[in-house]
Amino acid sequence: MAKVTVFVTLKPTLLDTQGRTVENAVHHLGYSDVTDVRIGKVIEMDVAADSAEAARSRAAALCDKLLANPVTESYRIEVDG
Amino acid sequence: MNSAPPAPPAPPRIGVVVFPGSNCDTDAGNAVEQTLGGEASYLWHADKDLENVDAVIVPGGFSYGDALRAGAIARFAPIMEPVARFTADGGLVLGICNGFQILCEAGLLPGALARNEGLRFVCRQVYLRVENTDTPFTSHYRPGQVLRIPTAHGEGRFTCDDAVYDRLIGENAVVFRYCDADGRSTPEANPNGSRDHIAGIVGGPQRNVLGMMPHPERAACAWLGSEDGVGLFESLGAALLDGKRAAFAAQRAAPAPV
Numbered sequence: 057m058a059k060v061t062v063f064v065t066l067k068p069t070l071l072d073t074q075g076r077t078v079e080n081a082v083h084h085l086g087y088s089d090v091t092d093v094r095i096g097k098v099i100e101m102d103v104a105a106d107s108a109e110a111a112r113s114r115a116a117a118l119c120d121k122l123l124a125n126p127v128t129e130s131y132r133i134e135v136d137g
Numbered sequence: 138m139n140s141a142p143p144a145p146p147a148p149p150r151i152g153v154v155v156f157p158g159s160n161c162d163t164d165a166g167n168a169v170e171q172t173l174g175g176e177a178s179y180l181w182h183a184d185k186d187l188e189n190v191d192a193v194i195v196p197g198g199f200s201y202g203d204a205l206r207a208g209a210i211a212r213f214a215p216i217m218e219p220v221a222r223f224t225a226d227g228g229l230v231l232g233i234c235n236g237f238q239i240l241c242e243a244g245l246l247p248g249a250l251a252r253n254e255g256l257r258f259v260c261r262q263v264y265l266r267v268e269n270t271d272t273p274f275t276s277h278y279r280p281g282q283v284l285r286i287p288t289a290h291g292e293g294r295f296t297c298d299d300a301v302y303d304r305l306i307g308e309n310a311v312v313f314r315y316c317d318a319d320g321r322s323t324p325e326a327n328p329n330g331s332r333d334h335i336a337g338i339v340g341g342p343q344r345n346v347l348g349m350m351p352h353p354e355r356a357a358c359a360w361l362g363s364e365d366g367v368g369l370f371e372s373l374g375a376a377l378l379d380g381k382r383a384a385f386a387a388q389r390a391a392p393a394p395v
Contacts, residue, residue, distance in 0.1 A: 066251075070296060071330070073256045122213070125206055125242065127249035128296055 058103050058111035059136040064124045065096035099123055108135040146381035149175040149374055152190035154220070154236075156182040156211050161197035161233065161354060168354040169194070172367045173374030182214040191377045192229040193220055195236030197289070197352060207250065207292045208238035217243055227343040229273050229376060231369075234290055237337075237348035246340045246348045247305070248297035250290075254330025258291040262363065263328050263351060265336050266316040269309055272339050273376035274347040277368040283320045284313075284365035286351040288328055293350040295331035295338075305338060313337035313349055 066072045072094045079093035105111035115133050124131040151169045155162045166177030178190050182200075187193065200211035211217070217239075224230050224245050232240040240246045253259060262285050267278040278284070297305070305311055313336040317326040322334040329350070337349030353366030 070251060071254065073252050073254055073330075077256055122209060123205070125209070125249050127241075127298070128251050 058105050058108055060101050060103050060111055060115045061134045061136070062099040062101070062115055062119060062123055063096055063132045063134075064099065064119075064129050065094060065131070066128060067130055070128055096129075111135050146378060146385050149173065149191040149377040149381070150178050150189075151175050151373075152178050152180045152187055152193045154180045154182065154193065154195050154216055156198065156200035156214060158200045158202055159196050159198035159235070161235075161352065164352075164354045164357075165194045165196040165233065168357040168366065168370055172357055172370040175374055175377075180216055182211070182216050185215045185219060187216075187219045187223055191381075192231070192373060193223060195220070195230065195232040195239050196354075197234030197236060200235055200239065203235075203292075206238075206242070207235060208240075208242040211235075211239045212243040221245060224341050224346055227341070227345050229373060230341070230346045231274060231373065232346070232348040233352055233354065234288075234293075234350055237350055238292065240346060240348045245346055246338060247301045248295055248338070250292050250350070251294040251296045252292050253290070253294055253328070258289070259293065259328045260289040261287065261328075263288045263336075264316050264318055264320075264326065265313040265351060266320050266322070267312070268314055269312045269339065271309075272312060272344055272347065272372075274339070274369055274372050275312055276375060277372040281320060283316060283318065284356075284368075285318075285363045286353055286356045286365055287362070288351040289355075290329070290350055293329040293331065295329075295335040295350075297332060302332065305335075310338050310340060310344070311335055312339050312347060313351070 075094040103111040119131045169177045238250045265284045267282045314334040316322045353369040356363035356366035
């Protein structure tokens with residue numbers, strides 16, 4: 057069993073309205089050194105697979121099909137175990 | 138002996154898909170029955186049969202609670218398989234609001250609907266300019282006509298890459314753009330930050346699929362505040378009757394079976 061974590065983020069070309077709002081708040085708090093705040097989703101799952109690579113490939117197929125919209129989002133996969 | 142003559146065209150029967158979380162299905166059905174004299178037939182998401190309807194409406198709402206992304210789960214509902222086949226065969230499909238999001242997620246229309254630029258849920262009357270009257274959904278409007286139609290969405294910012302955008306423009310596939318009361322697409326008249334003020338597009342193999350974020354079914358009679366959505370349903374009804382009349386004429390003209 058592999059623990060798989062999928063990070064889904066908006067493509068850099070797409071305006072991230074939530075990220076921009078949070079960045080404004082960050083600056084109001086005085087953290088002017090913090091920029092380019094972007095918000096995404098973290099999806100955790102267990103995948104029954106023989107190897108980390110097999111688990112990764114299952115998760116990637118799921119990302120392409122359901123978890124990420126290829127028009128607006130990109131994804132990154134981490135496999136643990 | 139001659140077979141009985143074919144029956145004259147019946148009023149159109151329009152399927153309205155119902156997902157868990159749809160909330161504009163009855164409004165769409167009422168608009169169908171009150172504006173184009175058709176019959177609304179509600180199609181449950183878990184079924185796999187369109188019951189021989191003449192057209193399909195994918196209505197607004199929050200299917201599956203908008204889990205993951207608006208429309209992301211609904212596109213895999215069993216009913217979407219026959220909807221995709223119906224689309225490929227040239228059947229008329231209208232997606233409104235969440236229905237537009239679902240059709241984009243399903244790949245039946247290009248692009249995607251992202252979170253509104255202002256982050257707010259925009260629920261108010263907006264103005265739309267009719268950019269294309271050469272579709273089965275807009276033939277009863279005048280080119281450039283300005284419509285007042287309500288919008289109600291949090292994820293309505295039409296987004297696409299440059300290649301898709303160029304194709305939409307080249308194929309004259311933009312049907313509605315957000316504008317002000319005078320028909321001008323000013324920045325203030327764009328309620329959600331949609332690319333090039335796009336509010337509705339047409340697609341499918343025979344330009345037979347319309348997706349739009351505003352709600353024509355909520356502008357279908359005077360006491361709702363606007364009747365500007367009626368033309369869309371009348372156009373749809375006329376297109377369906379034309380198709381039925383053509384089929385009827387062809388059937389009558391064909392030699393009787395021996």
